[in-house]
Amino acid sequence: MSTAGIHAGWDAAADAHNALTPPIHTASAYAHSSHAELSALFQRRADGFAYSRSGNPTTAVLEQRITALEHGIGAVAVASGQAATTIALCALAAPGGHVVASSRLYGGTTELLDDTLADFGVTCTVADPWDLTAWDAAFTEDTRAAIVESIANPGAQLVDLGALSAIAHARDVPVVVDSTLASPALYRPGEHGADIVVHSATKYLCGHGTTIAGLIVDTGRFDPRRCPQRWPQLTRPNRRFGVTFAQEYTRGASGLLAYARAKYVTDFGTTLPATSAQQILVGIETLDLRMRKVSADAAALAAHLQALPGVLRVEHPTMPGRPDAAMAARDFPRGTSGVFSLELAGGEAAAAAFCDALSLWTIAVNLGDARSLVCHPATTTHCHLTDHQREVCGVRPGTVRLSVGLEDVADLRADLEQALAVAGAATGTFTSTA
Ligand SMILES: Cc1ncc(COP(=O)(O)O)c(C=O)c1O
The missing domain is CATH 3.90.1150.10 (Aspartate Aminotransferase, domain 1)
Structure with a gap:
């Protein structure tokens, strides 16, 4: 954990100037050697950076570091913890899906579910995560995600994530875990059944109260192809982007995160600034x-x-x-x-x-x-x-x-x-x- 916290995602020898710590890339856009190179990025035929609203070399280092710390398959950095929860739930459940939510969540998450996501047609049933019978009863045919905090804010109540995940997985429902209070230094939700981990990196990952930031990590457990009719946004060709996002899984990458970045981070503009990413990278070192x-x-x-x-x-x-x-x-x-x-x-x-x-x-x-x-x-x-x-x-x-x-x-x-x-x-x- 301490080694990955300092080294994961950054190789000074591969940097143009051998910078020992990840530099802050503030460019809004990236120059391309040809028309074909830039259009390949837009048509998702190549990986790289075009415009910093949807990706940046400094935030990419942070994404790789949190992926390593959570033992995941990928991550997306966003402007706040609130953006991380919103985008993870939108990517899984909007429009019109149902979410099972722990009764012990950060107040802002409860308000998001009760108000803004409800405006998007996402419905929610709240259940006590210590009552497995109530948790089980909360799922419906339309449930697209369950959300729980690994350590609840403010009472520090823990959950038996293995048991909660087993119930959700029996219905092919992915579990989103807000692991802000635990951080990967204390607990890796993916080892206990979580499919998606979200962090308010503003808190312990930053560690010094200087920066608002959020992270979404895919642990690699969720595969929408197991239940393709439930996740058409991932398993069918996407008219707007011209790809089927679930195909990302065949190369070990996350189709859900590719979809979240292409659609929600880009459309909502919830970009994490490079300066903020660098602050979080420094925080993670300790x-x-x-x-x-x-x-x-x-x-x-x-x-x-x-x-x-x-x-x-x-x-x-x-x-x-x-x-x-x-x-x-x-x-x-x-x-x-x-x-x-x-x-x-x-x-x-x-x-x-x-x-x-x-x-x-x-x-x-x-x-x-x-x-x-x-x-x-x-x-x-x-x-x-x-x-x-x-x-x-x-x-x-x-x-x-x-x-x-x-x-x-x-x-x-x-x-x-x-x-x-x-x-x-x-x-x-x-x-x-x-
Ligand atoms: C557990 C938890 N999740 C999410 C958030 C939202 O994070 P942010 O303030 O970075 O948007 C908070 C903020 O207090 C939190 O405590």
Whole structure:
């Protein structure tokens, strides 16, 4: 993992100037030696770069690196994690398909399914991924994709992806896994049955809160030719592009990604800038080290906080009674990331006082930054959801999400303790002895 994170996708000896790290190619378009060469690119008879909206040499290095890290067959880099989820679901299920969605998803994904994809005629059934009977019952004849997070945001709930995928695959339905919180340093969804992996690279892959980016990876499991009538956009000759995208699979490449890039990335214009790709490449070089530290520090902080007055509940897989403890031990031996949540006695008032009293932790809605961050999901990331949708995700009025950064864990703990004391005193709901 650490070796591929530094070397995959880049060979300095093959670069015109032997650049040791991948250069940032900012050109909008590429010069061609002949009319025939450029028209071959447009007619998909040759590989190469014509115009940076649909591909760029710097983003191509990032695509190769994430493909190597996820042990996939290909990847497409896009402008944000939200674009990655949107394009993956559109390529599989638009127009008019049905999606089975985990009840514990990032709020933006739930809103995408409830609102914008619904406008495109994509319907959705939500199911608890810990209830395999409910998951099984959610599939219909029209289901074109299932989507789940490997580590859910914000409660860090894990899933038994092998079991969920087996149910989906029995119906020839591909499983899309948002693995943003895990990153390939902790978990490779493809090894547990995922067909497509999406990342908000904005988070841990970047690691420093500098860049918005998204990635879609094909793990190589999905082949639409097994059920050709269900995926006509891939298995039939495409009138617009003059090709049958599924033929890509015969050369070991991804027909789904070729289709996603040609149609959705190009039409929606969700291009990842080369400067952003380079920031993510630099971030990935330290991913393995960072994920080990934040995972260990988050587990230690979670264990410490659960015993403190005023903390009603800590949502972390290592907490007593969590149904996913066995999944953590079996599938996440390297840890479960730096994200977990606390529920404070005193509801939103206590959560607000706690956030305001922190000095080292910053109030911000990002996660996976080098800096420790805190936010109140009920009024931010999950604010457009219904009370029921929030409750299912473990988001209550007193819930705060923590994203552990790279600071000294003793400093982080001391700041949390003093903020807890302030919140207890301010709301009169508890007295912190910490
Ligand atoms: C789990 C998860 N998926 C997707 C996204 C969307 O990513 P982006 O903000 O890069 O568009 C987020 C953002 O918070 C997230 O937490």
